[in-house]
Amino acid sequence: MKIPQFETTCAYVEATLEEFLTWNCNQSTISGPFRDYDHSKFWAYADYKYFISLFDDKTDIFQDVIWSDFGFPGRNGRESTLWIGSMGAHTPCHLDTYGCNLVFQVQGRKRWHLFPPEDTPFLYPTRIPYEESSVFSKINVVNPDLKRFPQFCKARRYMVTLKPGQVLFVPRHWWHYVESIDPVTVSINSWIELEEDHQTRVEEAITRMLVCALKTAEDPHNTRAWLNPTEVEETSHEVNCRYLNRAVSALFDYKTSKVVEIQALRTNRDDMKKEGLNVHHHMEVEQIDDQDLLLGTIKQEAASPFGPDLVPVILSSEELPSERRGIFEGDGKDFVGKDGEHPGKLHCTKRQRMMSKNEDVVAEQIASDSSMAPSQTFISTDDLLDCLVNPQVTRIVAQLLIKGRSLWS
Structure with a gap:
């Protein structure tokens, strides 16, 4: 086979x-x-x-x-x-x-x-x-x-x-x-x-919305043909919209918490400096632009x-x-x-x-x-979805969505 x-x-x-x-x-x-x-x-x-x-x-x-x-x-x-x-x-x-x-x-x-x-x-x-x-x-x-x-x-x-x-x-x-x-x-x-899972959940929510919308419109009575048996959650567009919004909100909540954490570290560092301590023996706080953090451009290299x-x-x-x-x-x-x-x-x-x-x-x-197959001109819904929800594409869409949301806030 x-x-x-x-x-x-x-x-x-x-x-x-x-x-x-x-x-x-x-x-x-x-x-x-x-x-x-x-x-x-x-x-x-x-x-x-x-x-x-x-x-x-x-x-x-x-x-x-x-x-x-x-x-x-x-x-x-x-x-x-x-x-x-x-x-x-x-x-x-x-x-x-x-x-x-x-x-x-x-x-x-x-x-x-x-x-x-x-x-x-x-x-x-x-x-x-x-x-x-x-x-x-x-x-x-x-x-x-x-x-x-x-x-x-x-x-x-x-x-x-x-x-x-x-x-x-x-x-x-x-x-x-x-x-x-x-x-x-x-x-x-x-x-x-x-930590990367926070943005991935947004990407997955985008994928879910597109796949469910197109496949359900194609054949609303035959979800078994394309939906894995373990995927038993509601697939309505309304539910998927809520799912996407929750994923985006959770990502921003996470990034906000990271900003607070970094600010706390900076405050602690400054307090230690005032006390005449050698801060570098205790911690290293990376100089991070808060706006960059909100836009999701920070990548922390955690030790394995x-x-x-x-x-x-x-x-x-x-x-x-x-x-x-x-x-x-x-x-x-x-x-x-x-x-x-x-x-x-x-x-x-x-x-x-x-x-x-x-x-x-x-x-x-x-x-x-x-x-x-140059003579094969029929394009199926699955062919279109393979392009629309290609992981590289959804990643770009998620980044644009997150950036747009941060500008609206």
Whole structure:
């Protein structure tokens, strides 16, 4: 299969963990929710199981998940997610727009295919299927269609096999495709919020408004075809307008608080100077123009909280795995899809989440796309949306919107 297995075409079954494990043992007589799904033709992925939902009556288990060794004291299972899958289960290649990611492998092994943010144009990003905080690639990265996506050959692939007891740090906006390579895999992850997320929420609100407006107008009765199953929130234009306004307001509240914080630091510094103290031994306060701060031009370089034990992943020429089987996934349910269909990976709408600045590369990609089929003149809604809500475009729109709002204030 040369196209990604997206979740919008999955079938769903509701099952217990015991039923999943029984089915996964490939027993000949299977009853219950998996009776119609031959284990040799399907794979399972029960992901996005939030600890806080799974163990709301056993909150003491939250303390068993400890992220303090990675610079996050107090962070535990309450801010974590549990992932369970069978051999062959995988997520389509995507990037998370919010935060960075820590992944702890508990059981089995998972192979991660990673691509840096700078290679985004080579991954052919799309927002259909739509899900807040997820930008998908149009490419099946383990079996790419290079005739249709010729720029993908320029993408740099980093591969790592995560084994039990290991933790993987996925930096902000790194593309990843993840596949289970053992019969049962269990992982725990936590998304780490970043200051950049404040503007990203504005960008995501713009994307939501445009996607929902155009796709709903195109076919108001068939949202399942383009809306990921986890994206269950109201999609009306009125609600999305409120969402955008809340995101902008939250960004300005955050920037105002940063101005107050910096002013307090300056006041403290001045007081210390008056007392004849050597301020530079205690703190360094960057001279920042308040207007620049309000316009969002400040970038703070925070020291990495992660320890010295991180092992860098190098560019790999490892042979790609063979084509996998089908899928079912779960979020309280399990999703099933037949081999040859296009089921896929589950993402969460509540998740807290760079695009290449090389416009020449983008132009080259567009030119190569158009040269492949010069006689094809039909432009679909999705084609238009791929341009309108390209992450680079929404970033520019968000910056203009924020700048305009600051001038109105």
